[in-house]
Amino acid sequence: MKSTQHDGRTILLKGGRVIDPANNIDKTADVLIEGGRIKAVGSGLADRADLVIDCRDKIVAPGLIDMHVHLREPGMEEEETIATGSAAAAAGGFTSVACMPNTTPPLDNEAAVEFVLRQASRANCCNVWPIGAITKGRLGTELAEIGQMVRAGAIGFSDDGESVASAVVLLRAMQYTSMFDKVIIEHCEEPGLVKGAAMNGGVTSVRLGLPGAPSIAEDLVVQRDITLAEYTGCRFHVAHISTRHSTEVVRQAKQRGVKVTAEVCPHHLLLTEEACDTYDPMFKVSPPLRSKRDVQGCLEGVIDGTIDCLSTDHAPHAKEEKELEFLAAPPGMIGLETALGTFAKALITPKLLSWPQMIAKMTINPARVIGIDRGTLSAGRPADVVVIDPSLRWTVDANTFRSRSRNCPYQGWDLTGKAVLTVCAGRVTHAEPGMGVEVDAAVCV
Numbered sequence: 391m392k393s394t395q396h397d398g399r400t401i402l403l404k405g406g407r408v409i410d411p412a413n414n415i416d417k418t419a420d421v422l423i424e425g426g427r428i429k430a431v432g433s434g435l436a437d438r439a440d441l442v443i444d445c446r447d448k449i450v451a452p453g454l455i456d457m458h459v460h461l462r463e464p465g466m467e468e469e470e471t472i473a474t475g476s477a478a479a480a481a482g483g484f485t486s487v488a489c490m491p492n493t494t495p496p497l498d499n500e501a502a503v504e505f506v507l508r509q510a511s512r513a514n515c516c517n518v519w520p521i522g523a524i525t526k527g528r529l530g531t532e533l534a535e536i537g538q539m540v541r542a543g544a545i546g547f548s549d550d551g552e553s554v555a556s557a558v559v560l561l562r563a564m565q566y567t568s569m570f571d572k573v574i575i576e577h578c579e580e581p582g583l584v585k586g587a588a589m590n591g592g593v594t595s596v597r598l599g600l601p602g603a604p605s606i607a608e609d610l611v612v613q614r615d616i617t618l619a620e621y622t623g624c625r626f627h628v629a630h631i632s633t634r635h636s637t638e639v640v641r642q643a644k645q646r647g648v649k650v651t652a653e654v655c656p657h658h659l660l661l662t663e664e665a666c667d668t669y670d671p672m673f674k675v676s677p678p679l680r681s682k683r684d685v686q687g688c689l690e691g692v693i694d695g696t697i698d699c700l701s702t703d704h705a706p707h708a709k710e711e712k713e714l715e716f717l718a719a720p721p722g723m724i725g726l727e728t729a730l731g732t733f734a735k736a737l738i739t740p741k742l743l744s745w746p747q748m749i750a751k752m753t754i755n756p757a758r759v760i761g762i763d764r765g766t767l768s769a770g771r772p773a774d775v776v777v778i779d780p781s782l783r784w785t786v787d788a789n790t791f792r793s794r795s796r797n798c799p800y801q802g803w804d805l806t807g808k809a810v811l812t813v814c815a816g817r818v819t820h821a822e823p824g825m826g827v828e829v830d831a832a833v834c835v
C-alpha cells in the first residue's frame with residue numbers, strides 16, 4: 391500500500407472549521423501536522439510551525455477518498471496515467487483513490503497490482519489503492535489470482551465496466567474474498583439487457599431513436615448479488631447506483647443486516663436522461679443517466695444513509711473517441727476535479743445534507759468500505775487533509791484540468807465549493823493561488 395513520502399516540516403492549519411466525522415468533530419480549531427502525521431487538533435496550538443496557513447472561513451477535513459476511479463495505466467496512457475490521475479485527484483481535494491482494473495491488460499494478477507503501486511509511488515502525489523479484477527482478463531469465467539493480489543496490496547475486487555454474468559463465478563469470488571475480508575465491488579448491469587444499448591431505456595430513448603436498456607438491468611443484478619452476499623456473508627458494494635428500485639433493494643437488505651454498501655456518482659444526482667437530447671456523447675455513461683424519479687430515489691438514498699459513499703467513476707476518454715456519434719462513443723465522464731463542487735450542488739445547496747454528512751460520505755465511509763487506515767484527522771494518522779472553501783464560486787473549464795482527458799459534462803457550469811489546499815502525508819500536493827502556499831517539490835508531475 392502506497393503512501394506519499396513526507397518531509398519533516400510542520401504545518402499549522404489555523405482557525406478553520408474542522409470537520410472530522412469519524413470523531414464527531416465540527417468546531418473551529420487548528421490542525422497541527424508533524425513528520426507527515428496529524429500531531430494534534432485543538433484550539434490555540436502553537437504558531438511555531440514551519441508553515442502556518444490561515445484557514446478562517448474554510449473547512450478543514452480529512453483528505454477526500456474516491457473509491458472509484460479509472461487511471462487507464464497500463465495501456466491507455468493517452469487518456470490518463472497514474473501520475474496525471476493522481477494530480478487531478480489532488481486538485482480535487484483527494485488524497486486517496488481506488489483504481490479500477492479495466493486497464494489493458496487488466497489488473498488481474500500480482501505483478502499488475504505491484505506495477506500500479508510502483509507508478510503511484512513515482513507520481514508521489516496521492517495514495518493509490520488498486521482494485522483487482524474478479525476474473526482473469528475480466529472475462530467472467532475463471533477467478534483471478536485473488537489471494538496473490540491481496541498480498542500485493544489489492545484492497546477490493548471488481549470487474550467494473552461489466553457485471554460478473556455468472557452467478558456461480560461470483561458466488562466463488564465472494565466465498566474467496568470473504569476469507570480475506572475484502573470487498574466485492576460490482577458494476578450492476580445485466581449483460582444481455584444492456585447489450586447494444588446507448589442510454590436508459592424508455593420514452594426518451596424511443597423519442598431519440600437510440601437503443602436503450604431498461605433500469606431493471608441494474609435492479610436484477612443488485613437483487614441477485616445481494617442474495618449471494620447474504621448467503622456467503624461477503625462484504626458487497628454496489629458501484630455507481632443509479633435507480634430508485636435498486637436503492638430500495640439495498641435499503642431493505644441493510645435492514646436485514648446484509649453487509650452491503652453503495653455509492654452514487656455526481657452525474658446520477660444532477661443529470662437525467664434528457665441530457666441525451668443533444669446527442670452529445672459527453673452524456674453517455676454506464677450505467678446511463680436515468681429518469682427524474684430515479685434521481686430522486688438516489689437522493690433519498692443518500693439522505694437516509696442507504697447510500698454510504700460519494701464516488702466519481704472518473705472515466706477519462708480520448709477526445710477523438712468522445713467525438714464519435716453517440717452510439718459509437720465509449721461511456722464515461724471525468725469527475726475528480728469537479729467532484730466537490732458537483733456534490734455540493736446536488737446535496738449542500740438544496741440543504742439535503744450538511745457539510746459533515748457529505749464529508750463523511752467522501753472520507754471515513756469509503757475508507758471503511760475498502761478497509762484503509764485513512765479518512766480521519768485522529769492524532770497519529772497520516773496527515774491527509776483537505777482545506778475547502780465552501781463559498782468559492784468558480785466556472786468549470788476542463789481545459790485547465792490536470793487530468794489528461796477533457797470528457798467533462800459540466801463544462802461552463804458555475805459551481806460553489808472547491809478544494810483550495812490538499813495535503814497528502816504531510817506534503818502540499820495542491821494549492822490554489824490565493825492560498826499563498828507552494829506545492830511541494832517533486833510531487834504531481
Ligand code: DOR
Pocket residue numbers: 460492550551552577674675676677703705706720721722723
Ligand atoms: O461509464 C463508464 N465508463 N462506466 C464504467 O463502468 C466504466 C467506465 C470506463 O472505464 O470508461
